[in-house]
Amino acid sequence: MTELLTVSDLAVSFGEVRAVRGVSFGVAEATTLAIVGESGSGKSLSSLAVLGLLPAQAQVTAGSIHWDGRDLRACGADELRQLRGTDIAMIFQDPLSALNPSLTVGYQIGEMFRRRRGLGRDEARRRAIEAMTEVGIPDAARRAGSYPHEFSGGMRQRVMIAMALALDPRLLIADEPTTALDVTVQAQILRLLRKRQRDGLAMIIISHDLGVVARTAQSVVVMYAGRAVESGPVADLYTVPAHPYTLGLMAASPSARDAGRRPQPIDGYPPDGAALPTGCAFHPRCPFARQRCRTEDPELRTVAPGRTSACHFAEEVLSRGGAVGHPRA
Ligand code: SF4
Ligand code: MG
DSSP states (O other): OOEEEEEEEEEEEETTEEEEEEEEEEEETTOEEEEEOOTTSSHHHHHHHHHTOOOTTEEEEEEEEEETTEEGGGOOHHHHHHHHHHTEEEEOSOHHHHSOTTSOHHHHHHHHHHHHHOOOHHHHHHHHHHHHHHTTOTTHHHHTTSOGGGSOHHHHHHHHHHHHHHTOOSEEEEESTTTTSOHHHHHHHHHHHHHHHHTTOEEEEEESOHHHHHHHOSEEEEEETTEEEEEEEHHHHHHSOSSHHHHHHHHHOGGGGGGTOOOOOOSSOOOOTTSOOSSSTTGGGOTTOOHHHHHOOOOOEEEETTEEEOOTTHHHHHTTOSTTOOTTO
């Protein structure tokens, strides 16, 4: 399968902090990649880097980003803006900051059709209402005349999803797309995203929720302290994780509660990027840690077909054979 987006050895510095350190991932048409990790792991920065949307203090310091054969690091701001408006769409974590408070929601969605598709006013309005209906906004024709502050958080998130999908992008990058939504709406949005995926849409879902990931993605990259610590097909990784951090995330997953098991949070906190632990950055929290882990930073290496892990003892973790179980179970 040809990849639409290929990111290799990406490094991002945020001031003095090396916030993303040598991360690689890719996504092909009609597939979904999930980037998983706690907040501060570098997952949002990695995707913002792809879009040329890094905050002012952050910059890409190494690596390559290719989109459909084009080198995005060599593209100017105008080219990237053009790409974001058509081929690549993003759903941000904070929908309120991405909407204009002084324009009605229907106008803002319609504006995209007017500007990018050259549609007339009435047709743009019709398409805006259609897009709102598709994401489950009830009484969309009336709600199109409301302002962002008149929507609940969950409704605003749906508006953002409607806007992101409106122009039929080839890639959708969604940062915690369903976190603000209740379970029913979340299921509805995930169904819609899966349908779009079947029609050819490529997606990158950024999430800390392994349940959401299991229901949408085919492959996963797990990030910790700015690095990829494990990657592989969803089904394999969920059945038998190859990194202690992934094991920990699964035990901490809220979906595990459904199985009658209490979620077990991972002890301790993610490290401060400016003061990373020596050796393996996960060692202060790792139940598998040994002396070697305190001094030697493990390489990300292939540990099984299609699977990588950055753990000295990945084989031992693998041999536990899914003792934690599937977060969907
Ligand atoms: Fe744990 Fe050591 Fe593996 Fe790091 S290298 S995840 S500390 S066992
Ligand atoms: Mg984030």
